[in-house]
Amino acid sequence: MTRFIMRRLLAALVTLLISSFLVCMLIHLIPGDPVAMMMAQNSAPSPEQLAAMRHMLGLDLPLWQQYFHYMGRVLTGDLGRSIFGSEPVLALLMERLPNTFALAFSGLAIAVGLGMPLGFLAAYHKGSWADAALMAFAVAGVSVPNFWLGLMLVLLFSMTLGWLPVAGEDWRSIILPALTLGVTYMAIIARMTRSAMIEVFSEDFIRTARAKGLPESLVMFRHALRPAMISVVTIIGVVFGYLMGGAIVVENVFSWNGLGRLAIQAINYRDYPLIQGFILLFATIIVIMSVLLDIAYAWLDPRISVA
């Protein structure tokens, strides 16, 4: 097990190194002179100002050195300064991180908490009308644009029914964004759980358990659920990344003060250091989460945990 986790940690590290390299190189996608573009908001920067900026960003170095320059800064926690307001990028990001986490994890809780039982029931009653309805719902769920679903929920629950606030400090303000985020991914989780369960149900060892004369509840909860959980953990790993992506959009629908909203503001202001920091942080979160899920996976599967 330790070896498995060490290998995964190593892989995660490599992932982070490569993504940081890509993030560092993003700056060269900017059409024309990136530094001139960055400083375009200032009225006609002087050549000295441009040179100073170029030096600060390490853009006067050869390409391969730029990365070491960038990583050197990143590893000491220096993600640069926001071009606007000139606050440290890291501080800006950290300020918003808790909000994004709150939204993403409540969305994930809704998606997993409802999606898994629904998928399980659909698999157990495979071929019934409830199964068909759930599968139709699942197709709808993966097809609905989350930003539009958010607007529709606002229209229904806030404006027509007046039950929930759209925004504000109140804890209830998280309900609609979390629901918007959760419902879309709930559909995916339900669908994947269903196929994982159907696969497990057809396994020989389920037949063995039944042949032992165990009651159906024991067959389901002891023999079927745990092996299925192993695939569901993998599913959650896949879904989490996409859910984080969805959070960027949903935050902007509900003016939720998280990283996603900050990112769009940064893009609109061409605040490149901030955008780079945002992408790097997002990638790190996703990589850390996938390592955590790998550990959960190893813990669930004796074929890995009992080497």
Place this chain on the structure above:
Amino acid sequence: MSALAQAAGKPAASLTVAGAPRRVLLRRILRSRSLLIGGSIVLFVVLVAIFAPMLAPFDPDRIGSGRRLAVPGAKFLLGTDEFGRDILSRVIFGARYTLYIGVVAVGIGLVCGVAIGATAAYAGGWFGNLLMRIIDLLYTFPDVLIALGLVAFLGPNLTNAMIAVGISAIPYYARVTYGVVLSERQKPYVDAAQVVGAGHVRVLLRHLLPNVLPPMIVVASLGFSAAVLSAAALSFLGLGAQPPTPEWGLMLSTGRNYITRAPWLVVGPGIAIFVTVMAFNLFGDGLRDLLDPRQRQRTH
């Protein structure tokens, strides 16, 4: 289970599409509800896009076709927007943008993805491995994040959004291609072709491609819906199509400012995205079941 499957499954399992008589194939198409429903809606959207100028009651860009924010009614079926433009006409013309975006984005993703995936699978060795490791790495990141990052630096406009969405989907196409080509490559006919003396390119194009094509059509259909969704999201965030383009995501973005006074601004375009994306998903699902039921797991 296995005994029953053996007893009853054998004659049925040998009914592959390639070997099936045309009549059987037709019956299976007609029996696949998702393929029929999805296919008809896709066809409908395509027709609407082609005949938009004839179908639209008004010029989609003409300001003041009617009163500002007019309630849906007999003259303006979906109402008018903040400039008095007819929303129905804009939704109809929006179909053109959506299909255009989808085709370009899927085209970029598919061409690059298939090239990378096929090369990696065909070359194998350390090179193929390295290529797929990088693809796997990119695959762990949500496509919205990749697209967002690219648009942020390329600059926000429709062309860049299409490119970004296309690039963000490359890992997906590359992985599927890699899997399919790898399994095809191990089949004897590839070796046979090489023994006879066919060159690498010829083996790839003449022998592998026809076998790889059916799963790729499925993947492209599902990828189309994802691309439409991502591009609409970018436009909604102000990073894609720019005003006054009648693009559905952008229409939702501007419409939300009037959501209290004129909620119809966000209903029509939203349903249009929803239905179009769902149609491509259904179509892709149905096609997958028809062409290769075993693929169900791999492309979920």
Place this chain on the structure above:
Amino acid sequence: MLQASRGSAPNLLAVEDLTVTIGRGVSVATILHAVSFDLKAGETLALVGESGSGKSVTALSIMGLLPQEGHVAGGRIMLGDEELLAKSRSELTQIRGSRISMVFQEPMTSLNPVLTIGRQLTEGLQFHRKVSRATADARAVDLLRLVGLTHPERRLKQYPHQLSGGMRQRVMIAMALACEPDLIIADEPTTALDVSIQAQIINLILDIKERLGAAILLITHDLGVVAEMADRIAVLYAGHVVEIANCLQLFDAPLHPYTEGLLAAVPRLDQLVADTPDRPRLAELAGGMPSPGEHPRGCPFTPRCPIAVPRCAVDMPPLSFVDATHSVACWERAPE
């Protein structure tokens, strides 16, 4: 000796005219056609046939474990004087694993990979016999010792992937024995194993049968296994029982042309008992068995039969006795 042991003792298990179909509507196919046989306490009956002949379906029907698409269309299955097909789901639960247990073909996939051997061995005991965890564990150790596993205490804490195929099949047998059932159904218990291990497992089952006195319904396509283990043999062809006889009778004087063909495919009879790697398989018979969908009207063996008469293609012969212990379904060999 075998004839004497049968006598008039009551049947432990009697399968009467069991008919099973698969599928629904237009795609329905019959996989078992009025299959009948019986089994007395302590007896070993071998059900022999090619794959697809309906052996496993018969076993699953007795267990009440037919998959969803399978359906019992007629007949009775009597355990003692109880009708199994009339039992409710929870009544069947009480019988399965307790009075009838089953050893499956695939030891590699028939054990749950995420549960310990101990848990899988004891859960049946705990449920059926309501014993404490400690008692069940102690019994599990005894069982593992009985099936010849070393370090039984340590095995309880291990997972299936830590055991070899042969060891897993021993665990499966131990599981089947846990509640001391009257009947053990062994579905191709040695097919998935290495040849050298097959002999060990066969000897183990024989040994246990001697010691515990359970009846065994052995399902196999392997004539070698049959010769070593069975008291009686029922030959199944395309869902029909075509011949039932005592083991020696069947090997010495087979009546059904299909059985003859099977035995002719065997190079030398006395080699059967020896454990040769190239054991005769039924599949070596020329031609193929009809699949359930294309079932002919008469005897399904007609197209391959060397002695077929016109009547065979039209009427299925009934299974009729030629002497007290030997019956055959063939117009030519058992005239009315």
